[in-house]
Amino acid sequence: MIVLFAIFLLTLLVISAIAIVRVKNLFVAVMLMGIFSLLMASTFFILDAADVALTEAAIGAGVSTIILLSALALTGEHERFATANRWLPLLVVTITTTTIIYATFDKPRLGDPEAPVHQHVAPWYLQNTPELIDIPNVVTAVLASFRGYDTLGEVFVVLTACIGVLFVLGARPEDAPKPAKQQGLRHHLIPKVVGRLLVPFIVLFGLYVQFHGDFGPGGGFQAGAIIATGIMLYAVLEGETAALKAVPSSLLMAMVAGGAILYGGVGVAAILLGGNFLDYSVLSSNPVDGQHLGILLVELGVGITVCGALLSIFHAFAAREHK
Amino acid sequence: MSMMIDIVSWILLLSGGAFVFIGGIGALRMPNFYTRVHAASLTDSMGTILILAGIMLQAGWSLALIKLLAILVFLLLTCPTASYALANAALLSGLKPDAKTLSPDDKGRPTP
Known part of the structure; x- marks a missing residue:
């Protein structure tokens, strides 16, 4: 069930990301970025990262929207048409995307207990926090x-x-x-x-x-x-x-x-x-x-x-x- | 007893969901800006109350109940205010709530 929610949220995330890039009106783009951050926060929460979710909701969806709006009050509302060459950015994006997709092939399955990140220092933190620091929130x-x-x-x-x-x-x-x-x-x-x-x-x-x-x-x-x-x-x-x-x-x-x-x-x-x-x-x-x-x-x-x-x-x- | 609570909370959750759904359809399908805001505000008020009441019944007497109540009060204060601010901003920027107007174009002006 929770996987279904996660897929739904990630789909919306991709849709809003594409919308942010495509939209010409900067005011709409700022609003969409707020929605993007809120979706991101929900995704973090589904992944049990409550602290990160709270940060994303407070800073991404809250403060940065206000600051971007106050920046918009100084500039115009419409994006200026880009006259520069479009091929170089496209090339850079393609190379980066391919590299990242290639890198995900070696990625351990989500939540895999055998993943390297769970084998390094994390077990030590989890084991020693109650004794050394004695607070419930390990983060x-x-x-x-x-x-x-x-x-x-x-x-x-x-x-x-x-x-x-x-x-x-x-x-x-x-x-x-x-x-x-x-x-x-x-x-x-x-x-x-x-x-x-x-x-x-x-x-x-x-x-x-x-x-x-x-x-x-x-x-x-x-x-x-x-x-x-x-x-x-x-x-x-x-x-x-x-x-x-x-x-x-x-x-x-x-x-x-x-x-x-x-x-x-x-x-x-x-x-x-x-x-x-x-x-x-x-x-x-x-x-x-x-x-x-x-x-x-x-x-x-x-x-x-x-x-x-x-x-x-x-x-x-x-x-x-x-x- | 717990059976009764489950049934009531399901009824509340489903009718809340129905309100949100109707609000969503209305926001997409209504002819002009003000009727759209009106439809969307269904989601804010009635949908919120019903869904949160349903979750509260599931939560029972616990700390979660108090937190849900606080969320409910917060949403009931802010959502209608946001709808009001939206409609007011549209009115100030010159969008007339006229029965003859159809949906606004990209620049917010009513199209004939």
């Missing part, structure tokens, strides 16, 4: 503790990407937006009332995902994106000025850098307490408690950075509209 244990270096790298990728985007858009915190009139949905009562009602619950749900990440699907990346969408909704409803008053640009900058520093700081604190970098066991007298504390702090760092980065990019797009 969080791997992400924040066993593979803490990788996640530290990801946080700095987010930080660097945010800095890069802000440089490209050329928005400085000082160019705060101007006239408070004409902003927000002042004259649309129903969306405004319902939206106002929802914003606190969205932020609350984000905090739940943040701090419940040890026990269920969730964690810093998802929570940061969810809280950012809540504040973006507030910005859409009440206008940029009100949103920037609630969460000022200087605070956003501090969040982007501070989250990464918090993550790195936990690692340095571990060194100062006599352990290795990002070895949380020394943070408390009991190694397992130390792991809990360390995971909580680094996840918090991830969440703060992701939330700050997404909001800064959103505000940078919005600030350009007024120029």
Whole structure:
């Protein structure tokens, strides 16, 4: 039965992918990309990857749709006709596709317990997580503790990407937006009332995902994106000025850098307490408690950075509209 | 008792499915934009209520029930708002809800 669902979702996925490529109206393309991400999230969920599904739903279907829409507000709605040579891209795509299809011939069957990926370090993680870290969600244990270096790298990728985007858009915190009139949905009562009602619950749900990440699907990346969408909704409803008053640009900058520093700081604190970098066991007298504390702090760092980065990019797009 | 609950929840799920199906047909077949939105909003409201009520009966007294209730409240708030926003945006961009208009063309203008 579940295979049937998976095939259905994958078929829809292919259809929407082709539609995204074919469609000329960019607004329609953005909407289709949101649908694509939602289908992708459902597929991940069917494959039992709840954490990835939550990330895809929050970032792919939620935040990136909003950011692409605010980019569309600066450009046109219609795709410019490509005059360049079409044969080279076609050749590249054909070669890549053939290589990938060839590579799948050696791929183990889906869910095969004998697959190499299940024979390498995964059994060790599954076996040792209850004893060493003692949290139910192994994904969080791997992400924040066993593979803490990788996640530290990801946080700095987010930080660097945010800095890069802000440089490209050329928005400085000082160019705060101007006239408070004409902003927000002042004259649309129903969306405004319902939206106002929802914003606190969205932020609350984000905090739940943040701090419940040890026990269920969730964690810093998802929570940061969810809280950012809540504040973006507030910005859409009440206008940029009100949103920037609630969460000022200087605070956003501090969040982007501070989250990464918090993550790195936990690692340095571990060194100062006599352990290795990002070895949380020394943070408390009991190694397992130390792991809990360390995971909580680094996840918090991830969440703060992701939330700050997404909001800064959103505000940078919005600030350009007024120029 | 559990037999009764199963029967009732199946009736709810199937009628919810029927509403979603009718909404889908309506969104494809209705003559103009506003009637299409109207048909699609069937899916949002009645389909959602019936299907979630059916799943709730299956879930029984558990944490899942509370979560489903929260989802139901969320969808009942957001889906009609989305339908309203869609129709309102169409009205503001100049699409007249006129009985004579047929389906809008690609640019959103009503075709005669």
